Amino acid sequence: MVRFEDAGFRYDSGPFVFQDATFHLEPGSFHFVLGPSGAGKSSLLKLMYLALSPTLGRVSLFGRSVSELSRNELANMRRRIGVIFQDFRLLDHLSAMENVALPLRVSGQHDERVQQHVIELLAWVGLAEQLQALPPTLSGGEQQRVAIARAVIGRPSLLIADEPTGNVDDRIAVRLLYLFEELNKMGTTVVIATHNEGLAARFAQPILRLQDGQVRYVAPGYRRSFSLARGSGS
C-alpha cells in the first residue's frame, strides 16, 4: 500500500527533515505516526498523500512509484486517498454538504444517489441539521466532522489524518479514533499523525516514530523502539 525505500525529504536546500526512511504499510493496516512538534510528521504524511515528492529514495503507493506518475495519474491516485488536514481545509464559501460532496464532484459524480450518500454521511457524523451551514458558522468539532466526512465520502483505500485530535478533548479524541478503527475494520488503511502519545498508547496499533530525522517502527505492545532502516514495518 505505502512503501518508503531509503526516502529522505528536505524543503529546498534546507536541512533534511528525515532521511533513510524505509518501511512498508500493508493494505488494511492501522498506524500511528508519533513524534514531537517539528519532528516532520506532517512532511511524512504529505509524501504519503502526494502533496510532496521525496528528495531522496523512493516512495511507492498502490504498487507504483510516485516519481514516475504523470500529473493526471497523481490526481487519480489522490482520489484513492482520504486526507483529514490538521487545519481541516474546508472551503468557507461552500456549505457542509457541498464540502463533503467535493471529492465526488471533482471525480465527475453528480447524480442524486451521490447527494443522498452525502446527506447520510453527514447524519452519521452527527451533522444532519447542519447540511447547509457554512464552515465559519460551525464549531471546531463540527468542522472536523465535516472534514472527516469529506475524507471518507469517496471510500478511500488509504485514510491519512494529520493531528485529528488536536482540537478536541480526550473524550471526543477517543471516539474519533474508534471511528477510524471502524473504517480500518472495513478495509481502509489508516495512518494517523498525533503528538498525543497517551492517546496512541490506548490503541494496540503499530507506531512510526519520527525522531532526530529518523523514522523508527514500534510494534504493537512494544515500549522500546528500534530502527527500521531496512526492514518491513508490518
Added chain:
Amino acid sequence: MASAHLDVPFDRDGSARFLPWLIGFMVYLAALSLVSALAMNKILDRWDRGLAGQLTLQIPPPEPTEELDRREQRLDRAIEILTSTTGVTGAVVLDPADMNKLLVPWLGEGALEEDLPLPDLIAVQLDPSAPPDLDALQLRLAEAVPGIESDSHQAYLTRLLSLTRSIQIVAAVVVLLVGLSAVLAVVFVTNTGLSIHRHVIEVLHMIGAHDDYVAQQFQRYAFKLGLRGGFLGLVLAVPTVLLVGRQFDASDATLLPNLALSPVDWAAVALLPLVAAVIAMMTARFTVLRTLVQLL
C-alpha cells in the same frame, strides 16, 4: 450542490471587476471596425460593379477657329471605330444636358454658359467576358481623332482599392491590439486569481482534481465575464452604428454608400460578444494549465 456553480469563490475578490469593461471596449471597437470593413467592401463592390467593363472617351472641344462640323466629324469617326471593334458592346455620346447635370453640383446653377467649352464624352460599354485590346483600340482612336483621351478607370479603382485596404488593415490592427490588451488582462486576472485562491486550488488538487478541472473553474468564470463585457460593448456599438448610418444617409453624398447592414452583417456583429468570451475562456484555460505545472 449543483454542478453549475464554481468551487473557486471568484465573487469574493475584486481583481476581475475591470475585465468586463475592457472586453466591452474591445467588442465596441471590434464592432465599429467590422462595420467599417463591411462598409468598405460595399463601397468597393459598388464602384467596381459601376465601373468595370466601362471606358470613357474624352474628345477635347474644338478650337474657336475650327469649323463647327469638325466636332461632329470627330465623334462620328470615334463611334465608327468603336462599333467596328470586337468586344465593344455599346457606345453612347453623353448629352450636353446630362453633362450639365453632372457639373451643377461642382460649378453651381447658371455657371454653365452656352459658350463654355466642354469636351465630348463617350461612354463605352465593353464585353467583360471578352474585352477588346484596349492599347490597340486607344492607338486606333488616337490616329483617327487627335487629342482623344480614354479612361478605363482602372488606375482610379486601384487607388481606391489601395485606400480601402489600408483603412481595413488599420481597423484590423486596432482590433488586434485591443484584443491583445484584453488577452493580457485575462492572463493577469487569471494569475491573480490563481494566487488569491491558491489554498482552494490546493484543496481541489489534494482531493483528486485534475488540472483540467481547475482550469474549467477559471475558464467558465472568464467566459461569463467575457460574455457580460461583450454584450456591454455590443449594446454600445449598435446605437453608434445606427447613428453613423443615419448620418451617412442624411448626407445625400452620392459617393458614400448606404450603411444599411444585411442580416448576415448584423449576425457577424452579434457574434462578437461570443467570440470575445471564447477568447477570454481559452486564454484563462491556457494560463491556468501553464501556471499549475509551475505552482503545484
